[in-house]
Amino acid sequence: MPGVLKELGAIAIRFDSSVLDVGDAESLPDDVTIEPLTPGSRDGIAILRHSTSHVMAHAVKELFPEAKVAIGPSTEDGFYYDFDIEKPFTPEDLQRIEEKMKEIIDRDSPFVRKVLPRDEAIELFEKMGEPYKVEILREIEDDEVSIYEEGGFTDLCKGPHLPSTRYIRAFKLLSIAGAYWRGDEKRKMLQRIYGTAFEDRKKLKEYLNFLEEVKKRDHRRLGRELDLFSINEEIGPGLILWHPNGAIIRKTIEDFWREEHLRDDYKLLYTPHMAKLNLWEKSGHWDFYRENMYSPMEVEGADYEIKPMNCPFHIAIYKSALRSYRELPIRYAELGTVYRYERSGVLHGLFRVRGFTQDDAHIFCMEDQMEEEIKRVLDFTLFILKTFGFETYDIYLSTRPEKFVGTPDNWERSTNALKAALEHKGLAYEVDPGEGVFYGPKIDIKVKDSLGRPWQCSTIQVDFNIPERFDISYRGVDGREHQPIMIHRALMGSLERFFGILIEHYAGAFPLWLSPVQIGIITVAERHISYAEDVLKGLKNAGIRCEALFENEKVGYKVRHATVRKVPYLVIIGDREAESDKLTVRKRGGDNVGPYVLGDLITWIREEIESRSLTSRL
RNA sequence: GCCGGGGUAGCUCAGUCUGGUAGAGCAGCUGAUUCGUAAUCAGCAGGUCAGGGGUUCGAAUCCCCUCCUCGGCUCCA
Numbered sequence: 001m002p003g004v005l006k007e008l009g010a011i012a013i014r015f016d017s018s019v020l021d022v023g024d025a026e027s028l029p030d031d032v033t034i035e036p037l038t039p040g041s042r043d044g045i046a047i048l049r050h051s052t053s054h055v056m057a058h059a060v061k062e063l064f065p066e067a068k069v070a071i072g073p074s075t076e077d078g079f080y081y082d083f084d085i086e087k088p089f090t091p092e093d094l095q096r097i098e099e100k101m102k103e104i105i106d107r108d109s110p111f112v113r114k115v116l117p118r119d120e121a122i123e124l125f126e127k128m129g130e131p132y133k134v135e136i137l138r139e140i141e142d143d144e145v146s147i148y149e150e151g152g153f154t155d156l157c158k159g160p161h162l163p164s165t166r167y168i169r170a171f172k173l174l175s176i177a178g179a180y181w182r183g184d185e186k187r188k189m190l191q192r193i194y195g196t197a198f199e200d201r202k203k204l205k206e207y208l209n210f211l212e213e214v215k216k217r218d219h220r221r222l223g224r225e226l227d228l229f230s231i232n233e234e235i236g237p238g239l240i241l242w243h244p245n246g247a248i249i250r251k252t253i254e255d256f257w258r259e260e261h262l263r264d265d266y267k268l269l270y271t272p273h274m275a276k277l278n279l280w281e282k283s284g285h286w287d288f289y290r291e292n293m294y295s296p297m298e299v300e301g302a303d304y305e306i307k308p309m310n311c312p313f314h315i316a317i318y319k320s321a322l323r324s325y326r327e328l329p330i331r332y333a334e335l336g337t338v339y340r341y342e343r344s345g346v347l348h349g350l351f352r353v354r355g356f357t358q359d360d361a362h363i364f365c366m367e368d369q370m371e372e373e374i375k376r377v378l379d380f381t382l383f384i385l386k387t388f389g390f391e392t393y394d395i396y397l398s399t400r401p402e403k404f405v406g407t408p409d410n411w412e413r414s415t416n417a418l419k420a421a422l423e424h425k426g427l428a429y430e431v432d433p434g435e436g437v438f439y440g441p442k443i444d445i446k447v448k449d450s451l452g453r454p455w456q457c458s459t460i461q462v463d464f465n466i467p468e469r470f471d472i473s474y475r476g477v478d479g480r481e482h483q484p485i486m487i488h489r490a491l492m493g494s495l496e497r498f499f500g501i502l503i504e505h506y507a508g509a510f511p512l513w514l515s516p517v518q519i520g521i522i523t524v525a526e527r528h529i530s531y532a533e534d535v536l537k538g539l540k541n542a543g544i545r546c547e548a549l550f551e552n553e554k555v556g557y558k559v560r561h562a563t564v565r566k567v568p569y570l571v572i573i574g575d576r577e578a579e580s581d582k583l584t585v586r587k588r589g590g591d592n593v594g595p596y597v598l599g600d601l602i603t604w605i606r607e608e609i610e611s612r613s614l615t616s617r618l
Numbered sequence: 619g620c621c622g623g624g625g626u627a628g629c630u631c632a633g634u635c636u637g638g639u640a641g642a643g644c645a646g647c648u649g650a651u652u653c654g655u656a657a658u659c660a661g662c663a664g665g666u667c668a669g670g671g672g673u674u675c676g677a678a679u680c681c682c683c684u685c686c687u688c689g690g691c692u693c694c695a
Contacts, residue, residue: 088622177690178621185692189621192690220688224629233668233686292694338695343619344686346693358695456695493695525652552652560656574654586655 010036011167012047012160019043021113021160039167039199049074051111051162052101052171052197053081058153059100060193063093069155070132070181070190077207078196082179084132088191089176097193098173105168109151111161121145121156128154132181170204171197174211214451219503220349226508226516226565229350229499238347238354240496245516248545249502250495252514254335256387256612257359257492264380266333266361271313273337277303283312284469288438292340310336311463311488314362315470323474328484329365329373335495336360350500357495363487364472370414370485374421374443374460381445381458381491388502389511389614390447394454395427398435398442405439406464414462414485415441439465449505457493457501462486509566509588512605513612517547519605520562524555524574532573535583535598542602544609559586569605569618585618593618 013020014035015028025034037044053072060067060083072081083089089097116124118137124147125133133156137145148157150165162168172195179192198204215221223229228246231239242250258268277296280286285293289308296303307313314332323330337357346352365373385393397418400411418441422429429443436442440462446454463486466472473481492498502510512518519539523532529550539546547567549558555572562570570586577583582595596604608617 091623175689176622179691180620183692185620189691191621194690231687237686340695343693345619345621345691347687352694356695459695490695497695522655524654527652554652554658555654557657558655563656570655572655576654590655592655 009038011039011044011162012037014043019047019160021111022163023113024160039169045197045199046074047160048162048168048199049079049197050157051165052168052195053079054111054148054150054153054155054157054161055101055104055165055168056097056173056193056195057081057083057155058104058150059097061153062104063096063100068130068132071136072155078174078194080179080192080194082181082190082192084181084188084190088178089193091176094173094176094193101168101171101173104151105165107151108164108166110164111148111150111159113146113148113159113161115144115146118143118145121147124154125156168197169199170201171195172204172208210451214453214504217451217504217507218349219351219500222503222508223349226503228503228516231349236354237344238342238352240350240353240355246499248516249510249514250499253492253495253499257335257384260380260384261333261361264331264376266331269314269317269332269334271310271317271334271336272307273339274304274306275312277305279312280305282469283309283315284465285309285312292342294339294341306339307336308338308340310334310338310358310360311362311466312470314360315466315472318362318364318472319470323364323472323484325366325474325476325482328474329363329369331361331363333359333361350496350503353494353496356497358490359492359495359498361489363489364474364484365487366474366476366482367413367485370462370487371417371420371424373487374418375424377460377487377489378421378425378427378443381460381489384491385445385447385458387612389505390449392448394446394448395422395429396432396435396444396446397422397429398432398437398444400441401434401436401438403438404436405468410464411436411441414464418443418460418462437461439463447501449501450507451504453504455497455501457498458489458491459493460487460489463488509568511612511614512568512616513609515566515568516545517562517565517567518545518569518609520547520549520558520567520570522549522555522558522562522570522572524572526552528573528575528578531578535571535573538598539602539605542606544602544605563588568616571601587616587618 010022013022013025014037015032019037028034037047039045039048050073053074057069057072061069064085066085068084070082070084072079118140122134122137125137136156145156146159148155148159148161174194174196177192177194178189181187181190196204196207198207223246226245227243228249229243230241231237232241235241261268277286280293285308293308294306296305314334317332318330335357337355339355342352342354347354363373399415404411422443442459442461444456445458446456448454467483467486472484474484476482521532521536523529532548532550536546536548549562559570566588568588571583572586580595582597583601584592584594585596585601586592604617
């Protein structure tokens with residue numbers, strides 16, 4: 001049997017839903033069905049990468065015998081292995097390790113599985129001087145454990161593994177990083193080496209190209225190149241300066257957002273950036289969220305706090321009048337700027353900042369309105385996301401965590417409402433058990449960008465905590481006081497992060513409606529300026545954002561200037577245009593279209609802008 | 619916050635190992651050129667070498683501290 005499997009290119013097998021070594025096929029009865037796993041399959045590639053991590057650990061042990069091995073799993077797109085070593089690895093070490101790995105792969109040593117009693121394994125790894133393995137073993141409850149040996153390198157491992165090292169055909173070590181043992185910041189910092197492996201060279205090359213593409217799209221780099229935003233050391237880390245080009249995009253997003261919220265019967269609010277500390281004590285943030293809040297400032301003897309969230313303000317507006325069931329649902333929305341303390345090491349461009357604007361809303365409704373409201377929010381969210389070009393998502397439903405407020409009954413009813421809304425909309429979702437926030441269950445939507453990367457943006461959360469703490473109510477049909485359900489939601493999450501995602505999604509080449517400069521006008525020679533000025537005036541009067549490139553430079557220079565700024569359309573004006581009174585347009589990407597008369601061009605362009613089209617209409 | 623890499627002109631980077639008068643390209647300014655789809659030529663200007671302290675006759679360069687930044691860990695909109 002193993003011979004046949006080998007011919008099929010199997011590196012492991014699946015039998016009865018468990019994944020085993022190819023060698024295990026021999027011990028199985030003849031009449032069972034086994035599925036060969038190739039390195040190209042989902043499980044197969046994980047095995048390939050896991051085995052590669054073993055080979056890397058082997059190489060490290062040969063080069064640095066004093067290094068202690070910790071853990072080395074496969075990951076979403078590669079693998080890593082953690083080592084405890086005095087002197088951290090250098091990039092040169094990485095090269096040496098790669099060389100050594102190639103040597104080990106060429107040795108073609110088989111991966112050999114051995115099963116032994118746990119106590120014996122503990123003794124073995126103690127003798128080998130591997131304290132991390134011993135620590136893991138002491139926590140394993142099974143009486144027997146498996147180890148894998150390959151060319152003299154033994155590792156505690158469940159497996160399965162490749163038949164031999166020679167099966168590793170394409171791998172690369174990528175980076176070095178510090179990582180806490182067991183992810184616990186109170187424990188020792190180990191040295192982690194990241195790498196990846198693929199079934200063949202071509203796939204590896206593709207992945208490395210993908211990494212290059214990711215680098216090219218980095219919003220921090222494009223943010224500078226396209227003059228969208230900056231972060232200034234003197235002003236402070238994690239605080240964003242929106243330059244004119246970024247600000248016009250933000251304004252366009254905000255206008256769209258407000259317009260659609262009004263259409264969907266939200267009421268818009270504005271609230272202050274700070275409030276008395278007492279408010280935050282009452283809301284519970286001072287107890288539960290303090291580590292993300294800044295120190296209070298004193299104003300005439302009272303402590304004030306810059307806001308990390310908008311909810312208490314919205315509550316205050318809700319409470320500013322006696323509410324009737326007739327008013328519900330009340331939907332309050334605000335582009336609310338909040339400030340949260342983030343540890344210095346986690347800040348990252350627009351993705352992780354200390355001051356940001358949430359597209360926040362709070363919906364107050366009766367319990368029997370909840371499901372309908374959630375459906376409505378889901379529709380609204382997907383519409384907004386789609387407008388920006390996000391059409392695929394991962395949706396998660398997070399249920400009750402161990403520590404929670406409210407009653408289990410409340411939790412169940414609202415979790416069911418969230419679930420029912422998702423199912424009614426036919427949206428596929430995954431349940432994240434116990435991942436809800438302490439105050440209520442939630443739906444999270446992660447959008448997939450043009451490179452297939454997921455980003456957490458939208459969140460819809462039921463909140464049992466705040467209505468209780470602020471004792472909000474409405475008068476029901478029965479004339480008595482009832483507590484409304486409060487739903488907290490954000491669609492884009494934060495404008496800063498969402499902007500960063502958009503930059504990377506479009507690689508800086510925004511659709512026309514979002515582009516800071518929509519049309520660049522290029523003159524061939526000085527004598528064309530007066531005609532070009534007429535064209536500019538016409539386009540500007542039609543509300544189109546234009547840039548005049550009339551300076552005394554060659555056309556090629558000006559085309560390049562506009563192209564690197566990713567201007568969607570260029571109108572080039574020379575003798576031909578001036579004489580015919582028509583315009584040709586150079587599209588982003590280089591195609592020429594036209595000739596058009598100015599009036600038509602304005603019509604098409606406005607249509608493309610107003611429909612928020614993601615593709616060119618020309 | 620932690621581990622490691624880094625900070626030199628607006629931007630990208632050389633110079634640091636081996637201490638001895640701060641350099642290039644792009645961008646900017648000035649002039650020439652009047653030109654048809656990704657860079658015309660020439661000239662000029664531009665720096666407390668992140669900040670502070672120390673070693674030295676002398677520090678961008680060596681040492682210490684602080685800040686910022688990058689890759690991760692932990693955490694997260």
